[in-house]
Amino acid sequence: MRKNLTWRWALIGVVTALAFFLMWPPKEKIRLGLDLKGGIHLVLKVNTDDALRAEVDSAMERIRQALAEKGFPPETLTRLEDNTGFSFRPAPNTDQELLRKVLSEKAPDFKVSQGVTVVCRLEETVVRELRDLAVRQALESIRNRVDQFGVAEPVIQRQGDGDRIVVQLPGVDDPARVKELIRATAFLEIKPVVAVAESEEALLAQFGGKVPDDAQVVVGDRRDITDRVTGKLYYLVKKASVVTGRDLRSARRSQDQFGQPAVGFTLTPEGGKKFGAYTGAHVGEQMAIILDNKVHSAPVIKSQITDSGIIEGNFTVQSAEDLALVLRAGALPASITYLEERTVGPSLGRDSIVRGVRSGLVGMALVMLFMLVYYKGAGINANLALSLNALLLLGAMAAFKATLTLPGIAGIILTVGMAVDANVLIFERIREELSLGKTVRNAVDLGFSRALGTIIDSNLTTLIAALFLFQFGTGPIKGFAVTLSLGILISMFTAVFVSRTLFEQVLVRKTGRGPQTLSI
Amino acid sequence: MRFFTNPNIPFMAYRRFWLGVSVALVLASLGSILWGPGLKLGVDFSGGTQLTLKFKEEPDLARVRRALESLKLGEVTIQRFDEPELHEFLVRVQNPGEEGDFSKAMVEALQREFEGGAAAGLDLNNVGVDVLRDALAAADPEGVGGSLESRRQHYQAQAMAVLQLRKELGIFASPEVLSRVQGLSPEVRAFLQREGRFGEFTVLAAEAVGPLVGRDLRKKAAQAVGFSLLGMLVYIAFRFHLPYGIGAVAALFHDVLITLGALSVTQREINLPTVAALLTLVGYSVNDTVVIFDRIRERLKLERGKKLTEITDRAINQTLSRTVITSGLTLLVVIALFVFGGDVINTFAFVLLVGIVVGTYSSIYIASPVALFFTELLAKRKARSRR
Numbered sequence: 091m092r093k094n095l096t097w098r099w100a101l102i103g104v105v106t107a108l109a110f111f112l113m114w115p116p117k118e119k120i121r122l123g124l125d126l127k128g129g130i131h132l133v134l135k136v137n138t139d140d141a142l143r144a145e146v147d148s149a150m151e152r153i154r155q156a157l158a159e160k161g162f163p164p165e166t167l168t169r170l171e172d173n174t175g176f177s178f179r180p181a182p183n184t185d186q187e188l189l190r191k192v193l194s195e196k197a198p199d200f201k202v203s204q205g206v207t208v209v210c211r212l213e214e215t216v217v218r219e220l221r222d223l224a225v226r227q228a229l230e231s232i233r234n235r236v237d238q239f240g241v242a243e244p245v246i247q248r249q250g251d252g253d254r255i256v257v258q259l260p261g262v263d264d265p266a267r268v269k270e271l272i273r274a275t276a277f278l279e280i281k282p283v284v285a286v287a288e289s290e291e292a293l294l295a296q297f298g299g300k301v302p303d304d305a306q307v308v309v310g311d312r313r314d315i316t317d318r319v320t321g322k323l324y325y326l327v328k329k330a331s332v333v334t335g336r337d338l339r340s341a342r343r344s345q346d347q348f349g350q351p352a353v354g355f356t357l358t359p360e361g362g363k364k365f366g367a368y369t370g371a372h373v374g375e376q377m378a379i380i381l382d383n384k385v386h387s388a389p390v391i392k393s394q395i396t397d398s399g400i401i402e403g404n405f406t407v408q409s410a411e412d413l414a415l416v417l418r419a420g421a422l423p424a425s426i427t428y429l430e431e432r433t434v435g436p437s438l439g440r441d442s443i444v445r446g447v448r449s450g451l452v453g454m455a456l457v458m459l460f461m462l463v464y465y466k467g468a469g470i471n472a473n474l475a476l477s478l479n480a481l482l483l484l485g486a487m488a489a490f491k492a493t494l495t496l497p498g499i500a501g502i503i504l505t506v507g508m509a510v511d512a513n514v515l516i517f518e519r520i521r522e523e524l525s526l527g528k529t530v531r532n533a534v535d536l537g538f539s540r541a542l543g544t545i546i547d548s549n550l551t552t553l554i555a556a557l558f559l560f561q562f563g564t565g566p567i568k569g570f571a572v573t574l575s576l577g578i579l580i581s582m583f584t585a586v587f588v589s590r591t592l593f594e595q596v597l598v599r600k601t602g603r604g605p606q607t608l609s610i
Numbered sequence: 611m612r613f614f615t616n617p618n619i620p621f622m623a624y625r626r627f628w629l630g631v632s633v634a635l636v637l638a639s640l641g642s643i644l645w646g647p648g649l650k651l652g653v654d655f656s657g658g659t660q661l662t663l664k665f666k667e668e669p670d671l672a673r674v675r676r677a678l679e680s681l682k683l684g685e686v687t688i689q690r691f692d693e694p695e696l697h698e699f700l701v702r703v704q705n706p707g708e709e710g711d712f713s714k715a716m717v718e719a720l721q722r723e724f725e726g727g728a729a730a731g732l733d734l735n736n737v738g739v740d741v742l743r744d745a746l747a748a749a750d751p752e753g754v755g756g757s758l759e760s761r762r763q764h765y766q767a768q769a770m771a772v773l774q775l776r777k778e779l780g781i782f783a784s785p786e787v788l789s790r791v792q793g794l795s796p797e798v799r800a801f802l803q804r805e806g807r808f809g810e811f812t813v814l815a816a817e818a819v820g821p822l823v824g825r826d827l828r829k830k831a832a833q834a835v836g837f838s839l840l841g842m843l844v845y846i847a848f849r850f851h852l853p854y855g856i857g858a859v860a861a862l863f864h865d866v867l868i869t870l871g872a873l874s875v876t877q878r879e880i881n882l883p884t885v886a887a888l889l890t891l892v893g894y895s896v897n898d899t900v901v902i903f904d905r906i907r908e909r910l911k912l913e914r915g916k917k918l919t920e921i922t923d924r925a926i927n928q929t930l931s932r933t934v935i936t937s938g939l940t941l942l943v944v945i946a947l948f949v950f951g952g953d954v955i956n957t958f959a960f961v962l963l964v965g966i967v968v969g970t971y972s973s974i975y976i977a978s979p980v981a982l983f984f985t986e987l988l989a990k991r992k993a994r995s996r997r
Contacts (some may be wrong), residue, residue: 125954133823135822264738264739264740264741265816266714266738267738267740267741269711406744407744407748407758408740408741408744427820428711428818428820429819429820429822429823430818430819430820430823431711431713431816431817431818431819432815432816432817432818433713433813433815433816433817434814434815435662435777435812435813435814435815441952442952442954442955445950445951445952445954445955446947446951446952446954446955448950449946449947449949449950449951449952449955450943450946450947452946452950453942453943453944453945453946453947454943456939456942456943456946457939457942457943460938460939460942463611464611464612464935466611496883496954496955496958497882497883497886497887497958499955500883500886500887500890500947500955500958500959500962501886501890503943503944503947504890504893504894504940504962506943507894507936507939507940507943508897510936510939510940511897511932511936511940514932514935514936514939515901515932515936518929518931518932518935521612522928540908543904544900544901544904544905547849547900547904548896548897548898548900548901548904549897550845551842551845551846551893551896551897551900552893552894552896552897554838554841554842554845555838555841555842555889555892555893555896556838556893557841558834558837558838558841559834559838559886559889561834561837562830562831562833562834562837563830563831563834563886564826564827564830564882567831567834567882567883567885567886567889570883570886570889570890571886574890574893
């Protein structure tokens with residue numbers, strides 16, 4: 091038995107040292123949940139329809155242009171309600187061969203069904219891919235933005251394969267700004283201006299009351315000479331962009347000619363070529379700098395511009411900086427809706443952790459006191475096992491990178507209760523056997539072996555519940571399930587193995603000193 | 611020291627009486643849930659936007675309500691935290707049928723109501739560190755000069771120090787408090803006292819759950835509970851016999867229903883942590899039941915031919931001191947949580963408090979009699995089919 095005991099002590103020592111190494115110092119090693127640390131938890135939905143719409147719109151534009159070039163501009167051209175395709179009525183004399191060729195060249199991803207009107211739908215696999223791509227791009231872009239914002243340990247994850255993204259930013263203290271920053275679509279387009287007016291009616295009156303097929307209406311602010319907003323201006327711009335945010339190489343905060351904050355940008359070589367060619371050919375014309383479907387400014391082209399430009403508009407230092415940041419980080423391919431948002435101020439979090447821990451410690455102290463009074467010597471044994479249980483649990487949580495949430499603290503406290511239960515089961519059993527007149531040696535052996543079955547059964551049932559909680563639970567429930575599962579496994583180790591070793595140690599020492607007694 | 615020396619209480623003799631009590635309690639709980647005040651779903655499950663606000667002084671709640679109702683975002687609930695001297699409140703709007711986060715609109719509505727039209731300027735009770743730093747850099751009260759960038763760096767530390775104090779105090783009650791900020795230069799302090807506003811309230815926490823997520827969370831919570839009950843039923847039926855599985859699960863339904871009834875009667879809110887607490891109680895109750903079942907199984911092997919009621923009584927008596935000690939100790943911890951744990955954890959502790967009492971009782975008077983009943987039923991059937 092003595093040799094056996096050495097091995098047991100060695101194992102306990104190694105496990106303890108490992109746990110201590112893993113969890114020390116607890117302030118750094120134990121990850122606190124947002125409810126304890128303060129910060130933001132966001133669940134957002136990527137509106138993937140936006141990405142489909144953009145894809146369909148650009149295909150429509152290609153078709154319209156290609157047919158118009160051959161002299162057969164389509165009579166009508168509309169996007170389908172569900173954004174997965176478009177339909178058009180070709181000019182009556184359109185050459186069928188030409189139509190087929192244009193469609194297969196300009197809209198290869200579409201399934202075409204021909205009749206009086208031609209209906210083109212995106213292939214289902216393409217729709218799926220586009221939606222998936224939109225979510226992945228949004229994820230990437232949000233990650234870039236958060237990285238630039240400088241948050242420690244952010245969590246940015248997609249939920250399953252769906253269109254939801256979870257963002258957790260611990261310790262951020264200005265939630266409103268972060269939310270705006272994440273949501274900003276930051277889709278930059280520079281488009282030629284066809285006409286400008288102070289009301290939509292006045293604008294469209296110039297075109298017979300109808301928006302031309304290749305153009306769209308965008309709104310912007312009207313400002314007086316001191317840059318004060320005095321009303322709205324309506325711009326009719328071409329649908330096709332000269333350059334977009336994708337052509338940007340970088341963006342930074344800069345100043346306009348009056349020293350007001352503005353955003354300067356430089357273009358990629360390719361974008362610069364496109365921009366240079368256009369501005370060179372259209373000197374004296376107006377172009378609109380459109381951000382998220384709103385005209386920010388509409389400068390007149392004074393001379394050819396190749397690779398850089400500036401966005402003016404009513405910026406503060408910070409809003410200019412934020413816009414530069416999101417432009418650098420890349421536009422979102424689709425808009426975003428917030429489904430769930432939780433912000434916990436750091437002071438509230440601190441208060442709840444202090445109270446949770448304090449009440450937990452009070453409870454544990456009371457339990458230990460009782461064990462000492464009720465079981466005397468064996469109570470010390472149980473209390474050692476209990477303390478070790480808490481230490482191992484913290485170590486395991488650090489190792490599994492589990493986050494400690496408020497329900498998690500409660501889970502730990504419950505685990506302590508279950509660890510005590512295991513000890514109580516064993517001790518009561520030993521007492522029973524002793525009162526039946528068994529020797530100490532026998533009583534300890536029987537007590538442990540008989541209680542073991544009960545402990546395993548009762549702990550396994552709870553473990554089953556905890557595993558289902560983990561599988562189906564969300565957020566705080568999951569955190570709770572993790573602490574509970576780990577706690578159950580550890581309490582089986584401490585109550586059965588560690589406690590047994592302590593008993594054996596006591597028994598080994600006492601051998602050869604006459605009839606044995608046990609303080610229990 | 612010991613509480614019981616060889617207790618011999620004929621528990622099963624009173625089983626009809628206690629079964630009656632249980633049925634009455636379960637019916638009362640169902641009545642309270644279905645026809646009474648009903649379960650009060652928190653923001654996690656019902657959806658809505660909820661703010662935790664701390665006011666400088668006691669606000670006129672009618673005005674809080676009026677401000678929030680002006681937004682027309684559905685039902686408004688206002689709830690005070692337990693310690694009135696903190697002036698902390700939970701306010702919630704329902705925003706039915708709409709996704710999105712309305713915390714900004716709520717804060718603005720409250721600012722309009724409590725701070726009039728003068729909501730302009732730097733609200734030191736709600737400002738973030740970047741905005742504060744930039745405001746200082748732009749105004750440059752110390753006159754350090756240089757580029758904007760260098761001024762921002764210069765004022766960063768002081769802005770952080772101001773917000774650190776706000777974290778500690780919760781809210782700045784008056785401009786004078788700024789003199790307690792560590793490392794704040796007199797110029798900056800004077801500037802903030804002059805130009806800053808000390809709004810009536812600060813936002814400690816904000817939660818918004820859209821209807822989509824609310825529905826999801828409800829579904830997932832129900833699944834978690836349902837599957838864990840099923841899992842335990844299967845495990846117990848496998849390890850013991852089917853009647854024992856039925857007994858354990860009957861006890862669980864009993865415990866969960868009565869605890870839900872207590873939540874309905876006290877009108878406490880049900881949120882995700884509450885569900886975690888309910889599941890903890892499920893785990894605890896089943897644990898307690900299994901200990902007794904285990905002893906019944908052991909005695910069955912030892913004392914063949916004895917009446918099942920006698921064996922059950924014997925098993926309960928033999929495990930009685932363990933039951934009392936474990937329940938008592940767990941209850942001790944939970945009471946500590948309930949009393950000292952603070953508001954956030956209070957409902958969690960309440961559920962466990964009710965649950966442990968009910969769960970311990972149900973192991974003796976629901977799980978065991980039900981298992982007994984079904985075992986005898988099965989035995990009769992077997993006997994009949996043999997004939």
